[in-house]
Amino acid sequence: xxxxxxxxxxxxxxxxxxxxxxxxxxxxxxxxxxxxxxxxxxxxxxxxxxxxxxxxxxxxxxxxxxxxxxxxxxxxxxxxxxxxxxxxxxxxxxxxxxxxxxxxxxxxxxxxxxxxxxxxxxxxxxxxxxxxxxxxxxxxxxxxxxxxxxxxxxxxxxxxxxxxxxxxxxxxxxxxxxxxxxxxxxxxxxxxxxxxxxxxxxxxxxxxxxxxxxxxxxxxxxxxxxxxxxxxxxxxxxxxxxxxxxxxxxxxxxxxxxxxxxxxxxxxxxxxxxxxxxxxxxxxxxxxxxxxxxxxxxxxxxxxxxxxxxxxxxxxxxxxxxxxxxxxxxxxxxxxxxxxxxxxxxxxx
Amino acid sequence: xxxxxxxxxxxxxxxxxxxxxxxxxxxxxxxxxxxxxxxxxxxxxxxxxxxxxxxxxxxxxxxxxxxxxxxxxxxxxxxxxxxxxxxxxxxxxxxxxxxxxxxxxxxxxxxxxxxxxxxxxxxxxxxxxxxxxxxxxxxxxxxxxxxxxxxxxxxxxxxxxxxxxxxxxxxxxxxxxxxxxxxxxxxxxxxxxxxxxxxxxxxxxxxxxxxxxxxxxxxxxxxxxxxxxxxxxxxxxxxxxxxxxxxxxxxxxxxxxxxxxxxxxxxxxxxxxxxxxxxxxxxx
Numbered sequence: 001x002x003x004x005x006x007x008x009x010x011x012x013x014x015x016x017x018x019x020x021x022x023x024x025x026x027x028x029x030x031x032x033x034x035x036x037x038x039x040x041x042x043x044x045x046x047x048x049x050x051x052x053x054x055x056x057x058x059x060x061x062x063x064x065x066x067x068x069x070x071x072x073x074x075x076x077x078x079x080x081x082x083x084x085x086x087x088x089x090x091x092x093x094x095x096x097x098x099x100x101x102x103x104x105x106x107x108x109x110x111x112x113x114x115x116x117x118x119x120x121x122x123x124x125x126x127x128x129x130x131x132x133x134x135x136x137x138x139x140x141x142x143x144x145x146x147x148x149x150x151x152x153x154x155x156x157x158x159x160x161x162x163x164x165x166x167x168x169x170x171x172x173x174x175x176x177x178x179x180x181x182x183x184x185x186x187x188x189x190x191x192x193x194x195x196x197x198x199x200x201x202x203x204x205x206x207x208x209x210x211x212x213x214x215x216x217x218x219x220x221x222x223x224x225x226x227x228x229x230x231x232x233x234x235x236x237x238x239x240x241x242x243x244x245x246x247x248x249x250x251x252x253x254x255x256x257x258x259x260x261x262x263x264x265x266x267x268x269x270x271x272x273x274x275x276x277x278x279x280x281x282x283x284x285x286x287x288x289x290x291x292x293x294x295x296x297x298x299x300x301x302x303x304x305x306x307x308x309x310x311x312x313x314x315x316x317x318x319x320x321x322x323x324x325x326x327x328x329x330x331x332x333x334x335x336x337x338x339x340x341x342x343x344x345x346x347x348x349x
Numbered sequence: 350x351x352x353x354x355x356x357x358x359x360x361x362x363x364x365x366x367x368x369x370x371x372x373x374x375x376x377x378x379x380x381x382x383x384x385x386x387x388x389x390x391x392x393x394x395x396x397x398x399x400x401x402x403x404x405x406x407x408x409x410x411x412x413x414x415x416x417x418x419x420x421x422x423x424x425x426x427x428x429x430x431x432x433x434x435x436x437x438x439x440x441x442x443x444x445x446x447x448x449x450x451x452x453x454x455x456x457x458x459x460x461x462x463x464x465x466x467x468x469x470x471x472x473x474x475x476x477x478x479x480x481x482x483x484x485x486x487x488x489x490x491x492x493x494x495x496x497x498x499x500x501x502x503x504x505x506x507x508x509x510x511x512x513x514x515x516x517x518x519x520x521x522x523x524x525x526x527x528x529x530x531x532x533x534x535x536x537x538x539x540x541x542x543x544x545x546x547x548x549x550x551x552x553x554x555x556x557x558x559x560x561x562x563x564x565x566x567x568x569x570x571x572x573x574x575x576x577x578x579x580x581x582x583x584x585x586x587x588x589x590x591x592x593x594x595x596x597x598x599x600x601x602x603x604x605x606x607x608x609x610x611x612x613x614x615x616x617x618x619x620x621x622x623x624x625x626x627x628x629x630x631x632x633x
Binding site: 056057058077078079080081082083084085087088089091092093094095104105108109152153156162 | 524526527529530531532533534535536537540544545548549
C-alpha cells in the first residue's frame with residue numbers, strides 16, 4: 001500500500017451547538033494536528049458525536065468556527081468536505097457489492113475505470129478483503145462489514161477520517177483485533193483520524209491524544225499516558241480507568257487501585273497508610289480486586305497482582321493499605337455528577 | 350404455532366374454524382365457481398364468450414381502455430404517493446402522525462362522495478371554472494370533468510393512499526445513515542437520491558404499483574360519474590351486461606378475466622418480492 005494521502009489539521013474554535021434551550025456542545029476549542037489519531041471520549045450525551053457531526057457537515061454550528069487546514073468549512077456542504085467517515089453500524093449500501101461500495105466515492109468523482117480498479121485492489125489489500133469484492137454486505141460478518149466501511153471511507157484518499165463508534169457492534173475479542181488493524185492502517189495511510197467512542201480501552205490503546213468530553217465541554221486533552229497518570233479532574237480520573245478519591249485538608253486526590261499496596265494488618269509502611277477491613281474480594285485473573293472498608297472513608301478499591309497474593313487475603317480480614325505520594329494525583333472536584341463515582345467525603349480527624 | 354400442524358397430525362381445533370370455513374365456501378367460492386361455469390355455458394356451451402376478447406371491437410376496446418386508465422393511474426398515484434411518503438418519512442414525528450391521520454381519514458370517505466366533490470371543484474359549473482370565468486381569464490369552461498382526464502383525476506386521488514402505505518413501510522425499513530454515508534463520500538443530495546435511496550425503495554415501488562393497479566381494475570363509480578358516460582371500464586360494462594342487456598355469459602367472462610389477471614399479478618408480486626420485504630423489511 002502506498003502512502004496515499006497525508007493528513008491535515010482540524011481546528012475547533014469556540015464551537016457551540018444548541019438545540020432550542022439544550023446546549024449539546026459548549027464553547028469547545030480543540031486543535032487536531034495533521035496525521036494525528038485523536039479520540040473524542042465521553043459518556044453518551046457528552047456532545048462528542050454532535051461535535052463529529054458538525055465537522056462532517058450534518059449539523060450546523062450555532063456559534064464558533066471549524067477550520068480545516070486553516071480554511072473555515074462552516075459553509076461547505078458535507079459532500080464537498082472530502083472527509084472519509086465510518087458510521088456507527090457502518091451504513092454500507094445494501095444494494096451494492098463490496099466493489100460497488102468501495103468504488104462509489106470514486107465513481108461519484110468520475111475516476112477512470114482502470115484507476116478505480118487499481119484503487120479498489122489497494123483498498124482490499126489494506127483491509128485484507130481480497131476475494132470478497134462481489135459479495136453483498138449482508139453476506140459478510142460484522143468485522144468484514146466494518147472493514148468494507150473503512151475501505152470505502154479511505155478509497156478516495158481523504159485527508160481526514162471520521163469514525164463514529166465504529167467498533168460498537170463487534171464482540172470483545174474481535175474488537176481487540178480490529179483496534180490493532182485500525183492503528184496499523186492509520187500508520188500506513190497517514191490520514192488524520194478523529195475517533196469517537198465511549199470505550200476507554202479503545203481510546204487508550206489507539207490514540208495519539210484523547211480529548212475527554214463531559215456535558216458538552218472538553219474536560220482534558222492529552223496523550224493516553226498523561227490522561228491516565230495525571231488526570232486533572234474527578235471526572236477525567238473516573239471516566240478513563242478507575243480511581244479512588246481521597247479528600248484531605250479540603251483537597252481531593254485521585255488514586256488508582258493498582259497503585260495501592262495491600263498488606264496484613266500492622267505490616268504496612270509507606271508515605272500514606274490507612275487501616276481497614278476487606279469487605280469483598282474478586283478474583284480477576286491477573287489481579288485480585290479488594291474492596292476495603294476504611295473508617296471515615298467510603299470503601300477503597302485496591303488491585304494487587306493475583307499470583308503473588310494467592311491465599312493471603314480473606315473477607316473481613318483486617319489489613320493495611322499504603323501508597324507513595326507520587327501515586328496520588330490532586331484533582332479538581334465538581335465536574336463529577338455524571339461520572340458515576342462520588343468523591344469520598346472528607347474524613348474527620 | 351402448534352406442533353400438530355407441523356407434524357401433520359389432525360388438530361381437533363380446526364373443527365372450531367370449520368363453520369366459518371364452510372360459510373366462506375358456500376357463500377363465496379360457490380358463486381365464483383358459478384360465474385366461471387356461466388362464462389363457458391351461457392348463452393351456449395363453448396368458448397364463444399372468450400372469443401369476444403379478440404372478435405368484438407367493443408370488448409377489446411373496453412379491455413384496452415381499462416388497462417390504459419389503470420396504468421396511468423398507477424404511474425400517477427405511485428409517483429405522487431412516493432413524494433408524500435418521502436415527506437412523511439422526513440417529517441418530525443408529530444407532523445408525521447398528523448399526516449397519517451389525514452391519510453386514514455381519506456380512507457373512510459366514500460368514493461361516491463369524493464367523485465361528486467371533484468365535480469363540484471372542477472366540473473362545468475365547478476368552483477375553478479366559475480372563478481376563472483368570473484376573473485375573465487377564460488371565456489368557456491375548461492373541460493376537465495366528464496371525460497377521461499376527469500376519471501384519471503378521480504382514480505388517482507382515490508389510489509394515492511394505497512400507494513403511500515406500502516411505500517412508507519418500505520422507506521421506514523431503510524437505515525437513513527446510508528444517505529448520510531453517501532453524502533460524506535462526495536455525492537450530492539440528488540445523486541444520493543438516485544443512486545442510493547431510490548434503488549432501496551424499489552420493493553416498495555413494485556408493491557405499491559401492483560396494489561394500485563389491481564385495485565384500479567375494479568373502478569366502477571368513479572368512471573361512471575366523472576366520465577360523463579364517455580369512459581367505460583370493465584366493472585361498469587359488466588353491470589350493464591347483467592342489468593340492461595342481460596348477457597350474463599359476457600359479464601361472467603369479463604369477471605373471470607379480471608379475477609384471473611388479479612391472481613396472476615398477485616402471483617408475480619409474491620414471486621418477485623416476499624411479502625415480508627414489501628411490508629417493512631429492507632431489501633433482500
